[in-house]
Amino acid sequence: MTDLGQEALQLVSLHGSIAAAARAAGISRSSMRDRLSRTGWKLGKPTRQLAAPGISTGGIAEIHRIDRELSRPASHAGRTHLVIPDSHAHPDFPNDRFDWLGRFLLDLKPDVVVDIGDMADIPSLSIYDGARSVGGAGGKKSFEGRRYKLDVAAAIDARRRILLPFDTENSRLIAAGEKPLILPELHSCEGNHEDRIRRVSSLIPELDGVISIDDLEIEKLGWKFHEFRIPAIIDGIAYAHFLISGVMGKPVGGVNHARSLILKGLTSSTVGHSHLRDFAETVTADNRRLLGLIVGCFFDFHADFAGPANSLYWRGLVVKRCVQAGNYDHQWISLDYLRATYGH
Ligand SMILES: [Fe+2]
Numbered sequence: 001m002t003d004l005g006q007e008a009l010q011l012v013s014l015h016g017s018i019a020a021a022a023r024a025a026g027i028s029r030s031s032m033r034d035r036l037s038r039t040g041w042k043l044g045k046p047t048r049q050l051a052a053p054g055i056s057t058g059g060i061a062e063i064h065r066i067d068r069e070l071s072r073p074a075s076h077a078g079r080t081h082l083v084i085p086d087s088h089a090h091p092d093f094p095n096d097r098f099d100w101l102g103r104f105l106l107d108l109k110p111d112v113v114v115d116i117g118d119m120a121d122i123p124s125l126s127i128y129d130g131a132r133s134v135g136g137a138g139g140k141k142s143f144e145g146r147r148y149k150l151d152v153a154a155a156i157d158a159r160r161r162i163l164l165p166f167d168t169e170n171s172r173l174i175a176a177g178e179k180p181l182i183l184p185e186l187h188s189c190e191g192n193h194e195d196r197i198r199r200v201s202s203l204i205p206e207l208d209g210v211i212s213i214d215d216l217e218i219e220k221l222g223w224k225f226h227e228f229r230i231p232a233i234i235d236g237i238a239y240a241h242f243l244i245s246g247v248m249g250k251p252v253g254g255v256n257h258a259r260s261l262i263l264k265g266l267t268s269s270t271v272g273h274s275h276l277r278d279f280a281e282t283v284t285a286d287n288r289r290l291l292g293l294i295v296g297c298f299f300d301f302h303a304d305f306a307g308p309a310n311s312l313y314w315r316g317l318v319v320k321r322c323v324q325a326g327n328y329d330h331q332w333i334s335l336d337y338l339r340a341t342y343g344h
Contacts, residue, residue: 008035078324079111085295086118089158091150098161100342116272117191117241120155125196188223191241236326242273258292268326277314
């Protein structure tokens, strides 16, 4: 549909007739009819009625029908996305939740999976706990015993567990001579915890190439990697660990986090990072629905660095259905539900 056609439909809907819409647009009625005809709508007789094939028309009822058409997505088709919020695989805590996630993934069979970042916690490079490698002042007692290799192993193990049920099912299907399942598109957004690895090699140049983000084997395990702070645009949604609020590169946040996200970026956006959940929507003058989503987190242990803020966290997964042009129906899947249903 052309922009002029869309605008013509909106004007007719707003003003109640082709003549009034033409007057408002400052064009002739025949020009307005011409613009309407470009939308695929046929002009019936008398000329004030707009008729779509197979639908009887007339007067104000027709205008209401146009309203419904304008407020409805072009199609109810669209893809299914599964969003994995900050999951913080950590060598001191079990990775069972990734097994539950893998079983859920096999049941859901989404088209797209998005890891929103911080799947690798990397506590050995925590500046909060004093890791000197990233500019810390010296290790706290809690820092003792932390080892980079263990951190990396925990993150790789998490990613393998997510896909294990899918891979196992496909092995079974292939062995039975049946068609294997199509693996979802896998996207991994880099979080600030993964970014710790980059900071080490920037602060200690002699370690450049010794440790790197490749240690996490993200792409090797089949995920498309999206660098920190650069959104991945998937089906009209900007996915990132967080989106920046301005030239300082700080995250968008605050009490109205989800609303701020869409007002800043002017596009449907989904982020993690805060470990809280929030949702907001707004509809633009040209009838685009912008959805802002903050997805919480996906870990079940107490995060030492957060203290009492742990009780504020929302823990679980997010499923989006009918994803199309930034619009979708979302569903919160709590970690408690996931454990009760898939933790066997
Ligand atoms: Fe996080």
